[in-house]
Structure formats: C-alpha cells, structure tokens
Amino acid sequence: MNVKSIVYDDIVNLENCESEPIHVPGSIQPHGILLAVDTNLILKFCSQNLETHNLKASEVLEKPLKSLFSEADFKTITELFDQEDYTRGGNQHIRWNDTFYSVLVHKSGDYHLIELEKATEADTELTFLNSLSFEFARHTGEARNLKELCQRVSEHIKEITGYDRVMIYKFDQDYNGEVFAEAKEEKLESFLGLHYPHTDIPPQARALYMTNLVRMISDVHYKPVPVLTLIKNSSHRSLDMSMATLRSVSPIHVSYLQNMGVGATLTISLIHEEKLWGLVACHHYSPKHLSYYGRVSSLLQGQLLASQIRVQETAVNYEIKKELEKHLEGVQQLLRTDTSLNISSQHLLELCNADGFICQSENQLIKTGDLAGGKEAERIFDLLKQKETDYLCTRSVSQDLGIETETISGILFFKIDVNTYAMWLRKEFNQEIEWAGNPNKAIEKDKNGLSPRKSFKSWKEIIKGQSRPWTEAEKDIAKNCVYLLQKHFSYLNSQNIQKKQEDLLNQLQQANEELENINWISAHDLKEPLRKIRIFSSILTEDSRYQLGERTLKMIDRINNSASRMQRLLDDLMELNRTKHVKPELENVALSALISEIIEHYEWEENKKIRVAIDLPVVKGNAFLLTQLFTNLIDNSIKFAKENEPLIIDITWSEKGKNKVVISLKDNGQGFENKYAENMFKVFHRLNDSGSKEGSGVGLAICKKVVELHGGEISAQGIENKGATFNVTLLLPEN
The missing domain is CATH 3.30.565.10 (Histidine kinase-like ATPase, C-terminal domain)
Structure with a gap:
C-alpha cells in the first residue's frame, strides 16, 4: 500500500488566512514524534520523523501500537489514555531506543494522539513547582492593583522559563491587543504600552487559544514534518490536532514572528469569564525548547493570574464606586428636599463623570451640563425614544447610531417607564494610541502576495469620534440613580393622582350637597304647591261638577292624578334618600x-x-x-x-x-x-x-x-x- 501525506499544502497568504484550517495542518514541529491510534490501538497516522528510529511508515502503519514499544513502555503510554489533554493530567517518560522522551496523550475524535518529546532526566523533577503557588500568593498580597500583579507575574515567568521577553497581552472589546506588563532582558527595546491590531491574531487562532491553553514554538525557522497514513481518501482534515503541542504553525504566523526577529515563543491563554481576556506571550531571540514541566509551571502562573482578574477589577471598581456614590447621595438628598425635581445639580454629572444629563418625564424636562442644551442632544434623545430603546451604552454615537455629531460622542441611555427617560452624555475624547507598526499597513505586498508587516516601529494614532469608555462602576451607579429617579417619579405621580382624587372628591361632595338641597326642595318647597293643586282641583270637581262640561271635568281629574303621581314620586325620592343615609x-x-x-x-x-x-x-x-x-x-x-x-x-x-x-x-x-x-x-x-x-x-x-x-x-x-x-x-x- 502507498503511504500518503496529509499535509495542508494550499498556498496561504493574508488574503485567505482567516479561512486557513490551522487546527488540521497535517504536519508537526520537528522537536517531537506524533502517533495516532484508533480504539483498537492500531497505528493509523505517524509523523515522518519516525525514521530517526530507523522505522519506515509503511512498515509500522496499520500495525498494533504494542509492536513499537516494550511491554513496560506500552503500559506507560496506554495508562494516559483516559485524560483529556496533558494540561489536565500528568505525563510520563519512557526510554525508547536509547532516547529519553516525555509522553503526552489526548483524545481527538476517534483517535488517541501520542506525542513524544525528547527530554532529559532533569525534566522529570518537580522540586521547583512546589514553591510556585506560594510565590504567586506573595505576589498577590504585595500587588496594589491588576497592572502591578501582571508585572510581577511576567517577571516570575521569565525567571522560571528563561525566555528573553515575557509580556502580559490584554485584549480590548475588538481584540486589539496592548502590552499590559513586560519583563525583558535589559538590552532589548521595550514593547510596554504598545498596541497590536486584531488582525495579528485571526478569529480561528483566538478560538484555539480558548481550548489549547499552552502553545510552544521551539524554532520559528523549523521545517514542518508531514504526517503520514495508509488510509485512502484521507486529507489534512482526517486528523484534528487542535490540542496537539507539536501541531505545526500557520506559515503566516511564522512569517510574522520572523519579521519581528523572534526565534522561539511560548503562549499561555488567560481566560476570564469564558472569554479570552489576554495572553502571556514569551519571546526568545534564538531557538528554545521548554520542557513539559516548565510549560505546566507557566500555565499554573497564567491560570492563577486569570483567577485574580475579577478580584482585582472588583477591587478597583469598588474604590471608584465609593467616590461616585458620594455624588449619588447628593442626588438622593436633592430628591428629598426638592419634590418638584427642578434640579440642575453637578452631582448628576459627576456620579458617572458625564458632561451632560437629560431627564424627561410626562410633565417635566431636566437638563444640566454643557452638552444637554444643544440640538444634538435633543436629536439623539428623540431618536432613542422613537426606537423604544430600554438601554443603550456607547462611546461612539456615530458608529453605533449612525448620527454624525460635533460635540457628543458617548451616551448612557435608560428608559425609566413608558413616559420617562434619562440620558448621560460625554464629549469626544481624543485618545492617543501607540501601535507596534502602522496598523493601516499591517499587510504588505511582496513577490509572494500579501504578507505580514515587516516594520514594528512605534506609530502613534489619534482616535477621534469616541468618548472615554463607560466603566462598570459608572454604569452601575447610573443604574442606581435611575432607580432613585424611578422611585421619585412614582412618588410624584402618586401625589398628583392623590391631588386629582381629592379634587374629584371635593367635586363629588359639592354635587352631593347640591343634590341634598334638591331633595330638601322636593320634600318641602314642592310638596306645598302640589297639595294646593290637589285641594283646588277637588273643590272644582265637587262644587262645579254640574256647571262644568264632561271634557273639563276629565281634564281636572287628569290634573289631580298627575299631582298625586308627583306626590308619590317625591315621597319615594325622600324614602330613597333617607335609606341611603x-x-x-x-x-x-x-x-x-x-x-x-x-x-x-x-x-x-x-x-x-x-x-x-x-x-x-x-x-x-x-x-x-x-x-x-x-x-x-x-x-x-x-x-x-x-x-x-x-x-x-x-x-x-x-x-x-x-x-x-x-x-x-x-x-x-x-x-x-x-x-x-x-x-x-x-x-x-x-x-x-x-x-x-x-x-x-x-x-x-x-x-x-x-x-x-x-x-x-x-x-x-x-x-x-x-x-x-x-x-x-x-x-x-x-x-
């Protein structure tokens, strides 16, 4: 049978790099050997460098794994099959044909991937690992904030790994990166504070960093080793190498590192709240291989750091909120003393560091601050009300709302109830960002097509059309203020309703008094005329019965009957009125x-x-x-x-x-x-x-x-x- 390479051999450049299948390259880095066996422990894939042990792929593929190793080494390897990947379990060591190897095993689809990395006897020692957690605890206790903790961790990782440069790399919401902390050799230029565009790390690479937390490149100038198989119709997609430490690297990324002058790298993912918060990026300016325990030690430091991100951010937010809450208390005091809410208070601005504030209820409109009185604020406010938006937070109204403005960039908008809205405003803040190279020239064209930039010289850019970002503390305080306003408006509405009810009650009482007067008139003033009508009609009937005609007598009877009916009606009305009381x-x-x-x-x-x-x-x-x-x-x-x-x-x-x-x-x-x-x-x-x-x-x-x-x-x-x-x-x- 013919041995087949599964190397992904399509030409990759920056025009198609975002679709490059970097998790299935079909090749590995040369500092180790890759084997893949099925559930029956039959060898289905192997790396070409198996030849270093005088073994040909055609002779070992489709053979039992047991045929390659001694019984003891075979047992050592298979005992590792139950773990998900090496970062979640231990590793083992074997001596195979007089070469000492670290053995790393993980499951990938229908296969078990076995990675063999050359090691030394010293790589099996754990003596320095015992102190790592204690060292980190000391750093945590001494650091005053997150930035200082990141600096201490970068220094510690440099100490235990020996890399020339260790950086803590932090992403923003668009995955542009900033060198947040750095430890380096004195002779090296500092990258601290430099920013890198999101295009430097494409989406599929960020996705892999979420699953494979440690990535090492021992030599950026390596020659990829093909993975071979006897399986017909197989391709690079036949073997998912997402979790493989030996997995070959995208040629675009290799080119990028070579342009930076880097010789070897180690990258550790920093995961916070199920998102890629940042990376620990270690650079060496010559080839460098870090042992398994060295990588696990660095990973431990990274995970401990990630666990402290929320703690540190919460502590910072707490201090900020303490200051902002003083202004919230000022607003609360104003609400207690000014029930009409005709307030124009600096507290409303400073509680979330805004430049303007607008609040509109059914009967009131409050404006305070420089930005609140202009036509732009009115236009934005009306637009958001028409959109029936309950909440919106942005630092760029032009980008998120499509509104071109001259003075307003950031808004924090709340719908309090059906007819009540509140909005804080911020003016434009010109932010200066120092990039590692011109981000607009992150891609260069050469004879091979599009490639990564070759210059990383500092390049400064002024970002316009944005306000300062709204912090979590500011948004929380604004929400609390909205809650206070909601309560206050509810109180005012209840007061208005109560006043309307009191006015209505007074009107009803007045109407009842008038009705009582009518009843009194009915009972007394109307009864007497009716009594006289009945008396005189009776006299006419009796005294003039023979003088009056029949038609006249009938009319007099009708007068008498109507008067009697009116009398009964008045009596019944009096009885009904009496019954009501x-x-x-x-x-x-x-x-x-x-x-x-x-x-x-x-x-x-x-x-x-x-x-x-x-x-x-x-x-x-x-x-x-x-x-x-x-x-x-x-x-x-x-x-x-x-x-x-x-x-x-x-x-x-x-x-x-x-x-x-x-x-x-x-x-x-x-x-x-x-x-x-x-x-x-x-x-x-x-x-x-x-x-x-x-x-x-x-x-x-x-x-x-x-x-x-x-x-x-x-x-x-x-x-x-x-x-x-x-x-x-x-x-x-x-x-």
Whole structure:
C-alpha cells in the first residue's frame, strides 16, 4: 500500500488566512514524534520523523501500537489514555531506543494522539513547582492593583522559563491587543504600552487559544514534518490536532514572528469569564525548547493570574464606586428636599463623570451640563425614544447610531417607564494610541502576495469620534440613580393622582350637597304647591261638577292624578334618600312573622294569591327596612300582574353556603326580557314607559339599597309574559 501525506499544502497568504484550517495542518514541529491510534490501538497516522528510529511508515502503519514499544513502555503510554489533554493530567517518560522522551496523550475524535518529546532526566523533577503557588500568593498580597500583579507575574515567568521577553497581552472589546506588563532582558527595546491590531491574531487562532491553553514554538525557522497514513481518501482534515503541542504553525504566523526577529515563543491563554481576556506571550531571540514541566509551571502562573482578574477589577471598581456614590447621595438628598425635581445639580454629572444629563418625564424636562442644551442632544434623545430603546451604552454615537455629531460622542441611555427617560452624555475624547507598526499597513505586498508587516516601529494614532469608555462602576451607579429617579417619579405621580382624587372628591361632595338641597326642595318647597293643586282641583270637581262640561271635568281629574303621581314620586325620592343615609342596627328577624304581617295589609281576592313557605328562616337584619323591601317587591308583582289571569306569588327560600340564605319571590305576571335585569334596579328606570302602570321608578332602587345595607345581594330573572323571580341574599345570624 502507498503511504500518503496529509499535509495542508494550499498556498496561504493574508488574503485567505482567516479561512486557513490551522487546527488540521497535517504536519508537526520537528522537536517531537506524533502517533495516532484508533480504539483498537492500531497505528493509523505517524509523523515522518519516525525514521530517526530507523522505522519506515509503511512498515509500522496499520500495525498494533504494542509492536513499537516494550511491554513496560506500552503500559506507560496506554495508562494516559483516559485524560483529556496533558494540561489536565500528568505525563510520563519512557526510554525508547536509547532516547529519553516525555509522553503526552489526548483524545481527538476517534483517535488517541501520542506525542513524544525528547527530554532529559532533569525534566522529570518537580522540586521547583512546589514553591510556585506560594510565590504567586506573595505576589498577590504585595500587588496594589491588576497592572502591578501582571508585572510581577511576567517577571516570575521569565525567571522560571528563561525566555528573553515575557509580556502580559490584554485584549480590548475588538481584540486589539496592548502590552499590559513586560519583563525583558535589559538590552532589548521595550514593547510596554504598545498596541497590536486584531488582525495579528485571526478569529480561528483566538478560538484555539480558548481550548489549547499552552502553545510552544521551539524554532520559528523549523521545517514542518508531514504526517503520514495508509488510509485512502484521507486529507489534512482526517486528523484534528487542535490540542496537539507539536501541531505545526500557520506559515503566516511564522512569517510574522520572523519579521519581528523572534526565534522561539511560548503562549499561555488567560481566560476570564469564558472569554479570552489576554495572553502571556514569551519571546526568545534564538531557538528554545521548554520542557513539559516548565510549560505546566507557566500555565499554573497564567491560570492563577486569570483567577485574580475579577478580584482585582472588583477591587478597583469598588474604590471608584465609593467616590461616585458620594455624588449619588447628593442626588438622593436633592430628591428629598426638592419634590418638584427642578434640579440642575453637578452631582448628576459627576456620579458617572458625564458632561451632560437629560431627564424627561410626562410633565417635566431636566437638563444640566454643557452638552444637554444643544440640538444634538435633543436629536439623539428623540431618536432613542422613537426606537423604544430600554438601554443603550456607547462611546461612539456615530458608529453605533449612525448620527454624525460635533460635540457628543458617548451616551448612557435608560428608559425609566413608558413616559420617562434619562440620558448621560460625554464629549469626544481624543485618545492617543501607540501601535507596534502602522496598523493601516499591517499587510504588505511582496513577490509572494500579501504578507505580514515587516516594520514594528512605534506609530502613534489619534482616535477621534469616541468618548472615554463607560466603566462598570459608572454604569452601575447610573443604574442606581435611575432607580432613585424611578422611585421619585412614582412618588410624584402618586401625589398628583392623590391631588386629582381629592379634587374629584371635593367635586363629588359639592354635587352631593347640591343634590341634598334638591331633595330638601322636593320634600318641602314642592310638596306645598302640589297639595294646593290637589285641594283646588277637588273643590272644582265637587262644587262645579254640574256647571262644568264632561271634557273639563276629565281634564281636572287628569290634573289631580298627575299631582298625586308627583306626590308619590317625591315621597319615594325622600324614602330613597333617607335609606341611603341609614346605618341600620341589625338583629335577628323571623321572616315568617314579618312577611305574614305584611300580607295582612293586602286584600287578597280570587284573582290574587300569595303562597309562603311555612319555614322561612331567621335572618340578620333590620325589621323596618326588611318590611319595606318585601312590601316593594310584592307591590311590584301586583302592579305587573296580567289582566286576564289570576296572580300567584310564591315566596320560598334556600341555603347559600354556611352563613347565607336566598329568599325567592316568584310571580306569574307580565315578566320581562332578561337583558333588562340589571337596569331595572336603577332610579327612574321603568320597563313600561307608557305610563299605564302607576309607579315612580324608584321602588326597586330602594330594594337594592336596603339589601346592600344588609350586606346582601338582589337579582332578577324574567320570562316575558310568563313571570318574574326576585332573589334576595341575606345573612344568617352568627349563632
């Protein structure tokens, strides 16, 4: 069978580097040997430099791994198969054909990758590792801030690894990098404070740094060693080498390092809150191989540093917030003393270091600071309100909102409620950035196409159109201030609502007093004229009956009847008004006796019958008002009886829960449509508007008021031409 190389051999330059499959190069660095076996421990891939052991790939591929090693070495290797990668477990050492190797093993898809790195007996010693954590603890205790801690860690890593330069490299939100701390040989030029564009580390490289936390290049001028296999149709994608320490490096990155004059590198990922916060970048200006334990020691330092990032940032934010909270307290004090919120306070600006502040509620507009009064602020404010944005934080309105401005660059915007908004403003801050080479010329064109820049000479740029970034402490304080404003506006709104309610109550009281006056007029001033009308109409009828014509007598009778009806209406209105103001004393009332007494006042003829259940209950009520209630209901049934059919009224009862009863009064009269059931208890509402039936339209309204005074309910059901049923719910005595 033919041995096949799986090297990725497409031409790579900066035009296609972002799509370069750097995790599957199909080759390795020459400082070690790579083997890959399947689940049956059959060798499927090997690096070409296996020939250094006088072994040909064609002779060992598709053979059992056991055939390559002694029984002891085979056992040593296979015992490592359960670990995910060497950074999460230990390594072992074997002596293979008189060469001493460190053995690193990890799982990759269907294969176990075995990496053999040449080592010395000294590489197996752990004596210096025991003090690393104690050393870091000392650095943590002595460092006053994150930058100082990073500086101490970079110095310590340089000490334990021996690299010429060790840098702590910190990313911004766009993955542009800054040399945040640096330890170096005295003869070397300092890179501290230099910035590097995000294009220096493409996205797929950053993704690999998130999984493979340690990356070493022993010699940037190395010649890649192909990985070989006998598998047909295999390619570079057949073997994922993401976690392999020997994995070959992108030729673009190698070219980049060569342009910098670097000979060897070690890179350690700094992961913070599941993001790539930065890197520990170690440079050596000649070839350098760091042992397994040297790399693990550096990784330990990096992980300890990453664990302190949140602690250090929290401590810094805490100190900043302490200062900012003084201004928040100032705002809070103003809110206590100025309930109108007509405040123009420097505290509103300084609590988050802003240059302007706008707050608008339904009835108020507050502006303070130099930037708040201009047309630009008004335009941005209106735009965000129209977009119904709840929250926006930006340092560049032109970039994030597409608004070109002359004075405003940063905004911090909050929607407090439906009609209330707050916004802090910042002016432009011209930031000077020192780049390692012109970032606009990070790519150069040569005979091979596009390649990394060759010059890393300091190049300064002034960044315009941006404000100073909003810190987490400033954003937190602003949110707290918004919460205070929200509470204050809620208080003001409640005060306004209370005032409106008080005004409405005063209006209602005034209206009630006017109605009381009308009732008084009805009760006294109108009654006397009506009485005289009735007297004089009666005199006319009696004294002049024979002198007056029949038509005139009928008109006088109509006058008398109308006056009598008006009299009843006034009496009922007085009774309704009196009932509304009654606070009855409730006692035990025997309904059987009460209704029997009511019935005795009626003349029951053959065409009118009333049937009452003999065991009506005792209820909690006022006898006088209950008499009025049932009298009105019986009167109503009699009034709406059918002319050609005897009236029958049935009074029954039933229990409702543990402490209530329902008294039902049912008749077979004219009835009504149920759609009128609710309206019939309103004052002056009559189902028969022709005036053929006597009544004021107030009787059922009185019934409802009486029932409500007893804490009960009343309802009606009807069927037209078949009758009506009135249900009265009353309370039972407590015992």
